Amino acid sequence: xxxxxxxxxxxxxxxxxxxxxxxxxxxxxxxxxxxxxxxxxxxxxxxxxxxxxxxxxxxxxxxxxxxxxxxxxxxxxxxxxxxxxxxxxxxxxxxxxxxxxxxxxxxxxxxxxxxxxxxxxxxxxxxxxxxxxxxxxxxxxxxxxxxxxxxxxxxxxxxxxxxxxxxxxxxxxxxxxxxxxxxxxxxxxxxxxxxxxxxxxxxxxxxxxxxxxxxxxxxxxxxxxxxxxxxxxxxxxxxxxxxxxxxxxxxxxxxx
Amino acid sequence: xxxxxxxxxxxxxxxxxxxxxxxxxxxxxxxxxxxxxxxxxxxxxxxxxxxxxxxxxxxxxxxxxxxxxxxxxxxxxxxxxxxxxxxxxxxxxxxxxxxxxxxxxxxxxxxxxxxxxxxxxxxxxxxxxxxxxxxxxxxxxxxxxxxxxxxxxxxxxxxxxxxxxxxxxxxxxxxxxxxxxxxxxxxxxxxxxxxxxxxxxxxxxxxxxxxxxxxxxxxxxxxxxxxxxxxxxxxxxxxxxxxxxxxxxxxxxxxx
Numbered sequence: 001x002x003x004x005x006x007x008x009x010x011x012x013x014x015x016x017x018x019x020x021x022x023x024x025x026x027x028x029x030x031x032x033x034x035x036x037x038x039x040x041x042x043x044x045x046x047x048x049x050x051x052x053x054x055x056x057x058x059x060x061x062x063x064x065x066x067x068x069x070x071x072x073x074x075x076x077x078x079x080x081x082x083x084x085x086x087x088x089x090x091x092x093x094x095x096x097x098x099x100x101x102x103x104x105x106x107x108x109x110x111x112x113x114x115x116x117x118x119x120x121x122x123x124x125x126x127x128x129x130x131x132x133x134x135x136x137x138x139x140x141x142x143x144x145x146x147x148x149x150x151x152x153x154x155x156x157x158x159x160x161x162x163x164x165x166x167x168x169x170x171x172x173x174x175x176x177x178x179x180x181x182x183x184x185x186x187x188x189x190x191x192x193x194x195x196x197x198x199x200x201x202x203x204x205x206x207x208x209x210x211x212x213x214x215x216x217x218x219x220x221x222x223x224x225x226x227x228x229x230x231x232x233x234x235x236x237x238x239x240x241x242x243x244x245x246x247x248x249x250x251x252x253x254x255x256x
Numbered sequence: 257x258x259x260x261x262x263x264x265x266x267x268x269x270x271x272x273x274x275x276x277x278x279x280x281x282x283x284x285x286x287x288x289x290x291x292x293x294x295x296x297x298x299x300x301x302x303x304x305x306x307x308x309x310x311x312x313x314x315x316x317x318x319x320x321x322x323x324x325x326x327x328x329x330x331x332x333x334x335x336x337x338x339x340x341x342x343x344x345x346x347x348x349x350x351x352x353x354x355x356x357x358x359x360x361x362x363x364x365x366x367x368x369x370x371x372x373x374x375x376x377x378x379x380x381x382x383x384x385x386x387x388x389x390x391x392x393x394x395x396x397x398x399x400x401x402x403x404x405x406x407x408x409x410x411x412x413x414x415x416x417x418x419x420x421x422x423x424x425x426x427x428x429x430x431x432x433x434x435x436x437x438x439x440x441x442x443x444x445x446x447x448x449x450x451x452x453x454x455x456x457x458x459x460x461x462x463x464x465x466x467x468x469x470x471x472x473x474x475x476x477x478x479x480x481x482x483x484x485x486x487x488x489x490x491x492x493x494x495x496x497x498x499x500x501x502x503x504x505x506x507x508x509x510x511x512x
Contacts, residue, residue: 196467196476215480217480218452218480219480220478223473223474224473233496
């Protein structure tokens with residue numbers, strides 16, 4: 001088992017940012033600047049082509065850390081961020097770009113590539129969670145949340161299906177093809193976001209993925225708009241979801 | 257035009273409750289106990305068989321009044337609460353009970369009866385809104401919201417379709433059959449709640465009603481569970497929806 005090594009630390013506006021590695025996987029841990037008490041942990045999976053500190057990750061982390069006092073960790077997916085691309089990564093990305101340029105369907109390539117990345121990433125996340133729970137300010141046995149966007153959902157659904165330490169999850173819809181069978185194994189509370197007018201992912205496929213979760217508590221949030229037009233208030237809704245399920249009150253007015 | 261006559265007034269825990277009549281329509285207006293300043297108004301439509309002060313109405317009103325400082329008004333639907341039943345009401349209710357007792361579909365009866373009640377109730381709501389806007393603490397020209405549950409949605413969809421003073425609405429799904437064409441005329445922001453495992457209203461019909469709204473901003477909240485199992489956090493979500501759209505911050509922690 002690899003332990004967690006912190007590399008750099010900085011702080012701004014009530015939030016401490018610490019880069020870390022677990023083995024050769026780089027990550028970032030955002031924490032409240034004040035209060036050394038133990039607090040719940042939320043893991044976040046970034047989208048395809050993005051990285052651990054993409055603004056979608058940093059923005060959601062700030063809401064969770066300063067609004068609820070949670071710790072938030074993100075790792076770079078294989079071939080993303082500070083991690084090297086393999087020849088397989090390069091081939092898949094080239095094929096994806098060619099399909100996009102030709103106006104051909106990108107779904108089959110993304111589904112195949114993301115499924116491969118998920119196979120690699122699930123054990124990386126489990127090792128990262130092992131190492132994060134060695135930290136005194138996180139500890140083991142506490143509630144753990146997961147947020148996934150795009151690729152982060154393609155990784156997160158199989159992760160949550162096999163990882164009993166994760167007790168609640170927010171998934172932003174991605175191509176569901178490879179995920180339905182894994183979703184049927186998930187019983188923890190779920191908030192599931194999709195775009196009603198998504199021009200990439202068929203509406204029926206997204207609804208079928210939501211339907212597949214075996215969770216007794218699950219909520220679908222479907223908003224009018226295209227793939228990239230998800231309203232910002234859904235990030236606030238995710239904060240409240242974790243405040244309910246990870247047992248922390250919302251302390252700042254994220255409610256607007 | 258009938259003016260608004262207050263009949264009784266009481267107060268508890270920061271909320272003033274005033275019963276009123278507009279013509280022969282009885283209603284209730286809930287307002288913040290402190291602060292005479294002008295504030296937005298939310299109209300609420302109660303469910304079938306319920307009445308203006310049903311706990312679903314009083315509970316939502318408390319959240320809106322004490323959480324946001326709004327005024328909230330509910331009127332009894334025709335044949336409901338303090339209003340007399342006509343022979344037509346009695347016939348429809350007897351037929352509904354017979355269908356329920358026989359295990360036959362109630363939908364066709366409810367759809368037909370609710371559509372008739374909506375024809376009567378829409379002009380009643382418009383007259384009530386005229387009268388409420390004569391009050392100094394509400395005034396005309398300010399934003400107005402609408403919340404409908406069941407019958408309150410069957411009335412609210414045609415009301416919002418024709419009433420430009422209503423600028424945002426929350427609808428809890430009801431049988432959508434008679435409502436789809438009216439929904440196509442609605443362009444204001446909508447939050448639409450349905451139960452994913454509703455044993456009375458077919459899922460596809462509910463999704464088709466959500467799809468029909470012409471609103472640029474519309475959000476579907478679908479929760480796991482049966483018809484009567486909508487989670488309480490959706491009432492808090494409705495408060496935040498109006499806080500966004502009627503321009504009032506949430507002042508109490510309704511966010512949990």
